[in-house]
Amino acid sequence: MRQGLADGARFLRAFLAHPRQVGAVLPTSRTAIRAMLDLADVPAARLVVELGAGTGVATREILARLSPEARLVAVEIDPRLARRLTERIGDPRLQVVCDSAEDVDAHLDGEAADVLVSMLPFTSLDADLRRRLLDQLPRALRPGGTAVVIQYSPLILGELRRRFADVRLRITPWNVPPAFLFAGTRDGSG
Ligand SMILES: C[S@@+](CC[C@H](N)C(=O)[O-])C[C@H]1O[C@@H](n2cnc3c(N)ncnc32)[C@H](O)[C@@H]1O
Known part of the structure; x- marks a missing residue:
């Protein structure tokens, strides 16, 4: 409970410092994260990449499912959030990278x-940056791999x-605001 409040406060501070980069006032709910991860086969994966890890709400759930x-x-661009993630999650399978997801x-x-x-x-970012980040999604994936994306609007479809x-689309009401979940499969079977 106290950890949840501390994460909420940290997230709000990050939002106030960089509103367009953070794009939300509250961390994503665990229910929405679980529904998003249900769209991909995390337990069978050898390498999972997370972009925009923030306070680690999805990071923890990915690790719980990972072999x-x-x-x-x-990957998290905000140095404070990235440092906090490294300090808080001591799992040898996790590598936290403080960099832009473009790289x-x-x-x-x-x-x-x-x-x-x-x-x-994506929707709160500048158009050029958004395009460069979206281009990275299939590039970072193996053929046949799956990208899952969470957004607060369907505009990115x-x-x-x-x-x-x-591309599959689901909507989960169990988030503030309700979230749109997308799962895209990269061409080819690998
Ligand atoms: C909507 S928040 C989600 C964070 C987290 N998963 C959560 O719900 O607590 C978006 C996150 O993406 C990060 N971010 C924004 N632009 C980024 C970029 N170019 N590369 C890496 N991370 C970025 C922000 O700093 C923020 O932590």
Whole structure:
């Protein structure tokens, strides 16, 4: 409970410092995170990449589903949030990277992700940055891999359809505000 409040306060501070970069006043609910992760096969993945890890609400749930031999690379641009994540989650499968998700490739050692989880606030970002970040999603994935994306509006659907062979859409009311969940599959079976 106290940890949840502390995370909420930390998230709000990050929002007040960089509203467009953070894109939300409250951390995403665990129920919405679970519904999003249900759209991909995290337990079968060898490499999962998370973009925009924030206070780690999805990071923890990914680790709970991840196999003992797999690894998770979590990218967060805000140095305070990234440092806090490293301090708080001592799991040897987790690597926290403080960088922009535009440069995620540089941190994957030539590997491609089986599952990519995006918490990035695409709709509040500047259009050029949004395009560069969206272009990274299929690039960081292996052929046949899945990207799951959470947003507070459906506006990104067309952009995802341009980049993925198949895109599924779900809506979860168990978040403030209600969230749109997308799952895109990269072309090819690998
Ligand atoms: C809507 S928040 C979600 C955070 C977290 N998953 C949660 O719900 O608590 C978006 C996160 O993406 C991060 N972010 C924004 N732009 C980014 C970028 N270019 N690269 C990496 N992280 C970014 C923000 O700092 C913020 O932590």
